[in-house]
Amino acid sequence: MKNVRMVFSLIALVSVMAASQGFAITQIRDGGVHNISNLVNDTIWVDFESPGLRTTVNVLNGAEISGGDDLAGYNECTLNVSGGYIYHAVHHGLNGLLNISGGTINQVNHHSAVTMSGGTVNTLYASNVYSASSMIMTGGHIGTLNDGIGSITISGGSVNNLDLDGGGASQAGVVNIIGSDFAINGNPVDFGRYFRTDFSSGTLTGRLANGDYLDTHFHIDGSASFTLIPEPATFCLFALAGLFIRNKK
Structure with a gap:
């Protein structure tokens, strides 16, 4: 020991x-x-x-x-x-x-690799010139999160500003956000992956998997993206709905 x-x-x-x-x-x-x-x-x-x-x-x-x-x-x-x-x-x-x-x-x-379950980080840079870094956020608060070529999963906590700065297609920053009731600029959006060609900037809101409210301003550059993923309870509801529809046929 x-x-x-x-x-x-x-x-x-x-x-x-x-x-x-x-x-x-x-x-x-x-x-x-x-x-x-x-x-x-x-x-x-x-x-x-x-x-x-x-x-x-x-x-x-x-x-x-x-x-x-x-x-x-x-x-x-x-x-x-x-x-x-x-x-x-x-x-x-x-x-x-x-x-x-x-x-x-x-x-x-x-x-x-970074895990964040609490505390406050005013500015976080997730990038690596050698290989992609990774982060799992389940709580805490980040003022500005800047993701270069890293991979980040957010299921709780809060982020004021999400700045995604992607390089080439093989080195693009990816942020996975797990939750429900997502909307961009006040308009509901589907689960899935969003690039600069979809929304270059805006305000993303929703409910994260742990129940925290998401309200973050985002900016996407280059080939970076973020992916909205249903939290487990929502995913189960979708699965049950699909099963019900199949049984009705």
Whole structure:
């Protein structure tokens, strides 16, 4: 079982000064579990150039990380944010994981897998120059979600602005939204996939799978798209209706 370091300031870590930028870099790369619940003015690098360690960092209530590039994950490390405040969080690891269940993050850039069940992210960029990132959102709030070539599934929570910026056809951002009663600009729309040629921008409303109300302004660029998917209860009703019609014939 991994040892848990309860007080971040007491951990023996490697710190170096980035003289040209004027901030310290604290590196955590030991395969352990570290809890942060206090003020940290340094940039924190987790598992930098250290594949296979799978270090875990938990950001808890009382934490405030606001130095340089702030919290940066690499390789297969896991970053869990359940409280506190982070100015900028980024995960470079293609096989890493960022879990957000609470707290506030001003900006997130991720090239990894992300789950969000709570908390607030002011701006989230889901993109990767190497391969598509992924995100599952079941709760929480995002101010602006910018999806480059990532894959995002939303079944709960709220998003103020959805900015889909697709590249080539093989690198288009895709957002799957699970729910019911969808409408665009006040007009009901069917389930299915929508591209820029259908609606370049507008307001999407509906009821998400967990019951949260969806009201987001969207913009679609390039070959990006979003897909409206029926939540399980609605899908079952459709299936029952189809069965009833077949039995009537």
